[in-house]
Amino acid sequence: MVLTDRDIDTMALARQIRIHALHMTSQGGSSHIGSALSVADLLAILYGRILRVDPAHPRWEARDRFILSKGHAGAAVYAALAESGFFSVEKLKTHYQNGSDLSGHVSHKGIPGVELSTGSLGHGLSVGAGMAYGAKLDGKRHRVFALLSDGECDEGSNWEAILFAAHHRLDNLVAIIDYNKIQSLAPVAETLALEPFAEKWRCFGWAVSEVDGHDHRAITEALLRVPFSEGIPSCLIAHTVKGKGVSFMENTVLWHYRTARGEEFDAALRELTRNA
Amino acid sequence: MRDSFIKRVTQLAARDPRIMLLTGDLGFGVLTEYAKAFPRQYLNVGVAEQNMTGLATGLALEGRIVFTYSIANFPTLRCLEQIRNDACYHGANVKVVAIGGGFSYGALGISHHATEDLSIMRSLPEITVVSPGDRWEAEEATESVAFTPGACYLRLDKSFAPETHQPDDPFTLGRARLARAGNDLTLIATGGILGVALRVADRLAEELLIECRVLSMHTISPIDHEAIRAACAQTAGIVTLEEHTVRGGLGSAVAEVCMDEHLLPRLFRRLGLRAGFSSIVGDQQYLRTVYGLDGESVYTAVLDAFLQAAQGKKAPAGGAT
Numbered sequence: 001m002v003l004t005d006r007d008i009d010t011m012a013l014a015r016q017i018r019i020h021a022l023h024m025t026s027q028g029g030s031s032h033i034g035s036a037l038s039v040a041d042l043l044a045i046l047y048g049r050i051l052r053v054d055p056a057h058p059r060w061e062a063r064d065r066f067i068l069s070k071g072h073a074g075a076a077v078y079a080a081l082a083e084s085g086f087f088s089v090e091k092l093k094t095h096y097q098n099g100s101d102l103s104g105h106v107s108h109k110g111i112p113g114v115e116l117s118t119g120s121l122g123h124g125l126s127v128g129a130g131m132a133y134g135a136k137l138d139g140k141r142h143r144v145f146a147l148l149s150d151g152e153c154d155e156g157s158n159w160e161a162i163l164f165a166a167h168h169r170l171d172n173l174v175a176i177i178d179y180n181k182i183q184s185l186a187p188v189a190e191t192l193a194l195e196p197f198a199e200k201w202r203c204f205g206w207a208v209s210e211v212d213g214h215d216h217r218a219i220t221e222a223l224l225r226v227p228f229s230e231g232i233p234s235c236l237i238a239h240t241v242k243g244k245g246v247s248f249m250e251n252t253v254l255w256h257y258r259t260a261r262g263e264e265f266d267a268a269l270r271e272l273t274r275n276a
Numbered sequence: 277m278r279d280s281f282i283k284r285v286t287q288l289a290a291r292d293p294r295i296m297l298l299t300g301d302l303g304f305g306v307l308t309e310y311a312k313a314f315p316r317q318y319l320n321v322g323v324a325e326q327n328m329t330g331l332a333t334g335l336a337l338e339g340r341i342v343f344t345y346s347i348a349n350f351p352t353l354r355c356l357e358q359i360r361n362d363a364c365y366h367g368a369n370v371k372v373v374a375i376g377g378g379f380s381y382g383a384l385g386i387s388h389h390a391t392e393d394l395s396i397m398r399s400l401p402e403i404t405v406v407s408p409g410d411r412w413e414a415e416e417a418t419e420s421v422a423f424t425p426g427a428c429y430l431r432l433d434k435s436f437a438p439e440t441h442q443p444d445d446p447f448t449l450g451r452a453r454l455a456r457a458g459n460d461l462t463l464i465a466t467g468g469i470l471g472v473a474l475r476v477a478d479r480l481a482e483e484l485l486i487e488c489r490v491l492s493m494h495t496i497s498p499i500d501h502e503a504i505r506a507a508c509a510q511t512a513g514i515v516t517l518e519e520h521t522v523r524g525g526l527g528s529a530v531a532e533v534c535m536d537e538h539l540l541p542r543l544f545r546r547l548g549l550r551a552g553f554s555s556i557v558g559d560q561q562y563l564r565t566v567y568g569l570d571g572e573s574v575y576t577a578v579l580d581a582f583l584q585a586a587q588g589k590k591a592p593a594g595g596a597t
Contacts, residue, residue: 108366115337117365120357126327127362130334137316138338157358160327 028096069124074106122155151183166205213238378519380434395524409470416447435468458487513543
């Protein structure tokens with residue numbers, strides 16, 4: 001059964017994604033909890049409302065394709081897939097462990113529901129554009145969604161793909177930007193400024209919409225409208241908060257890499273469960 | 277070899293709609309007919325090799341067989357990570373084609389000298405690496421890589437050896453082709469420089485009655501263990517010849533097989549590039565002469581190695597050629 005045909009509580013799904021991601025990164029001692037929390041709401045909307053995918057048939061030909069180009073938020077995608085029924089929630093416990101195929105950065109091998117393995121930034125949009133171009137050639141109606149980080153937009157390869165998608169009028173391609181304004185070592189504005197960001201995409205020939213990346217109603221309404229303009233690829237800039245949902249992780253550079261353990265873990269879990 | 281590739285890929289595109297050819301804005305004049313005949317199977321993606329390789333992966337994951345076409349190091353080194361992570365790791369049917377192996381574009385300078393591509397590409401997991409020696413091999417290799425599952429790299433030279441195959445000879449990826457029979461010594465070559473190996477072998481036979489076996493090692497990865505084993509067992513030893521750095525290329529690949537299999541040829545020499553970047557430019561023949569890969573230099577090197585082996589002397593370590 002296609003996920004979007006179910007009545008999914010996206011707020012509950014987002015909460016579960018956050019709680020799983022916290023457990024997974026804590027148990028494994030891995031980084032990027034801030035990034036996972038940043039995209040949790042976007043993933044909950046995608047898997048709960050937007051993507052036409054079927055967990056029982058992960059390779060169903062007419063499915064929408066979703067690519068996590070910012071592969072370092074892999075824990076959140078694994079959590080979303082498990083909660084959506086692609087594989088058991090139990091398997092999440094192996095994340096980042098010796099011998100596991102649930103790698104820190106998202107990998108497709110042995111993981112139903114993952115279209116593309118990523119981890120090096122600036123790959124996903126090109127592959128997504130190839131998928132979208134192929135779908136156009138074949139007259140197929142599925143869409144391709146690629147979720148990118150803001151820091152990832154430093155990579156020149158993205159801009160090659162951005163040029164290509166506009167030139168070939170790939171309105172079946174949707175780029176979603178997790179614009180939390182913080183990259184690996186410092187704020188985006190201090191590292192390599194992206195502003196005026198929406199204008200850049202528009203100048204490159206994309207139709208752009210901006211939303212609060214934690215407002216479920218706004219995200220849903222925006223993604224239900226794609227393509228924003230016929231014959232033009234769509235870019236949804238989601239203004240997000242890095243570390244969203246855990247007060248002491250929010251808007252900090254520190255929690256890009258830090259792992260929550262001990263009291264920090266307990267405090268984070270309390271906040272995430274209290275928000276239920 | 278470029279024309280042989282285009283000829284065969286055009287035939288393939290006509291009979292198999294899955295075939296696509298992506299170019300990184302290169303191929304002036306030579307892709308026009310293909311593009312006109314198969315507009316749905318052709319795409320000039322612009323000067324953007326990283327995107328080209330990513331696009332090819334996306335198209336391949338959706339069922340197509342995609343050639344990415346450019347020259348020298350652009351379709352390989354420029355987008356190496358896309359080849360590794362996207363094409364190879366996903367087992368995608370992406371067929372990377374580089375026109376201009378070695379010093380094919382010698383006069384254009386080091387940016388256009390493809391002299392490390394074989395070692396770099398063969399170190400990647402899950403990719404077939406092919407470097408044909410003549411135009412027949414180039415054409416056959418084009419078809420073979422198209423229908424070999426997963427990522428492939430096809431290195432096409434400007435130079436090409438005279439054709440030595442028989443009408444019914446099969447072309448099999450991963451199997452060296454016997455280009456000349458002989459049991460005194462084995463010359464193993466890859467790419468168009470196979471022609472030099474054949475000329476040297478003919479001259480050694482004419483002048484000194486030394487009969488060289490010449491193997492075209494058109495597939496560098498996976499390499500043909502059996503042919504190397506037979507060369508060690510049946511001939512005095514092996515000289516490898518490549519228009520490419522000796523670091524990690526054909527010679528290294530052959531040496532690895534010898535060591536791994538405890539084969540100890542009495543004679544083993546790697547002829548290739550040892551001098552680093554060539555800031556000197558010139559055409560392919562000229563640069564081969566500069567770096568000791570022309571017929572005369574190779575003849576001298578092979579004869580020297582053979583005589584030393586015959587006298588039971590230890591071969592000297594590779595020089596500074």
